[in-house]
Amino acid sequence: MSIIDLKGLLVPLGALKQIAKEPHTIKYPDQTKEISERYRGFHYNDLDLCIGCGNCSTICMNEAIDMVEVEDIEGKPGDSGLRPRIDYGRCCYCALCVDVCPSGSLSMTADFIKVSEDAFDFLMIPGKDNPGGKDKITFDASTDTSLNLFERVPMRELPPEERVQSFAEVFLGYTEEEARIEASRCITCGLCTENCPVHMHIPEYINAISRGDDEEAIRIIYDNNDLPEMCGKVCTRRCEDVCALQVRGEAVAIRWLKRYATERAENADMIRRIVNPEIREPNGIKVGIIGAGPAGLTAGYYLALKGYDITIYEAKSEPGGMIMYGIPKYRLPYDSIQKQVDYMKSIGVKIHFNTKVGKDISFDEIYNKHDAVFMGVGLQKGYTLGIEGEDAEGVWAAVDFLGLVNEGKRPDMGKRVVVVGGGDVSMDSSRVSRRLGAEVVQLYRRRIVDMPADDEEIEGALEEGVQIIEKAIPTRVIKDEKGRVKGMEYVRAELVPPEGGGRPRPVPIKGSETVIECDSIIAAIGQKADFGLLPEKVQNSLTFERGKIKVDDERRTGYPKLWAGGDAVKYGRVDAISAIADGFYAAESIDAYFMQVKA
């Protein structure tokens, strides 16, 4: 070993090579530390995107999140109007709230410093109290990492080529396993209930299904819907339009889950045993109901539960009104309606069939025999096309055509049928015509996307080979020498946005006349009510609006002790669930009326 330790002298000089490198430390406060890419600091909430479902608040095990009213935010269907507020004294920044946010509005930011002497400053409404957080989002609710299940369990169905061979039910229903999985997707927020006309207890019955308590689900369902199996198959399901999951994915299959639960009760006796409703002692008050459609049946059922003596007068030989005579059996089988009506009869609802009011019995007789009357007569007459030649043999109103087929008759429609319209009834007419062996061409004056029919129905019709011609306005029915339908002339239309905004209007394109040869034509452009059964003095005291009776919130008409509901009434939408809501609320109103009289 030499006296001078050369190595010992030189090695430390090696550190000099670091001199030109950037240091790992920072100059505080001139520089701030870089935040990691997925940092979870204070929350940010896009207040416009947020739907106030409260899933964040529910998931938070620290109970750090409250749902509160926020200035300038109004609730509406699909938005509770509440927004999350976070207690940062409790938040542990785990971000589960972000992971379960169905709308994707909630995120976390790079901000994490807040200094205040006021403890209340640590209650913050993300988005409102930190609008700048928008530009500092580090951890978001991407659908890749979300814990929500955005895809629905598909419903099994018959293949299209098999469907058109018969009137067998198209949709096969969920199995138990499928129903449990689908039900478990629900976040039970309840936004859906607002868009349901009768405000069914949707989150509760879906939660019951997900827990395997099918009978409890049935009880909850029957609490304010007496025709749930029908709704489970053919409801217009506006509830699904506002489901929290449909913001970024597929809505929970609320309708199919209701169908699953109600089909567990296989017959009227089972429904009675499971629902086991409380029936009040008979109170001797008689209520007459005109029409055994959804509105009349519902009013009858809920009044019977309240102890009223109920008699329903029905013109046809079967109950159900439009759900029996209007909806094709491949969507809603006969037994399904019969089972629910048998259950209502077991509660004490009496129905006189083949009793047309105004013909077999007068309105006055019913009115005098009962203490109150509810009227749910529906829309019985189809609108006519209002074009030349429509008196030809082979031109049908959809409501008559569907009624005949539902009675079991099989009218000869020939080789080719033209259907006019774009609603559910037009889809039914087309698909029934396919089942009768005809080729079908459907004309609609706007585009397919504008059709008011359920997407599922449009899809079903296309799969079954229905040809839809968009932007086509019928102009003339062409007859042969015997006065039978030979063809249909139509013009193409262009959609012109009206001045002052609104829905584009179809305007005929000159010279675009085209003729389709056909053997039958079905007009499915809407129906109107027939109030011929009402005596003049009653008609005079009612208010009519666009051919419908006007009623108040409680479904009272302007005539004493006369309530009305269903399609023939100007209140809400025209569908079965709205009719059920009318019947339900009318029953409550009638009951409240007599309770007051008694008191």
Add this chain to the structure above:
Amino acid sequence: MTTQDIIRALNETFELKAEVLHGNQIRVSMHKKQVAPVLLYLKNQWGFIHLDHVSCVDWIEENVFELVYIVYRPQDQLTVLVKTKIHREHPEMENMEGFWPHMRTYQREIREMFGIEFPGFEAPREFILEGWEEIPPMRRDFDTRGYVKRTYTTRPGREDAWSVREYITRRTGEKLPDFARKYSRD
């Protein structure tokens, strides 16, 4: 060294089926008795000198805990996830504090948070929790919300909170019967 070399070696030496999780990460599951020899083998034979992490998952539906030991080879940034499942009733795992000094920290944490015992491990029992008298809190059957409700008071200023379900019900007039209420969210 590649992921395939490690997969082959684990297969030839221990008859284990390892797989590439993604990129440079390898995942391999085994019986709990194999974990110690495999970790030592990876450390001493293959240069996985760094213990990156030890984690635990409560698979309550299967009645097991899953332990995941993550080791790392710095030269080529290879990672191996060594996984094993142990019974949830009286869970025990081999004490491996001698393999890496910081294994003690992980074992203390897992013992406290999941209640998994490491026979022969003499570190103090109390680690992060103080005076804990409940079941280990990271177990899935621990009622976190119930604990929070019992333990903490709500600060003033939060009285204006709404239940979303109630709020909508008030707007629509829906009458929710009691027998349905038990299925409501809140």
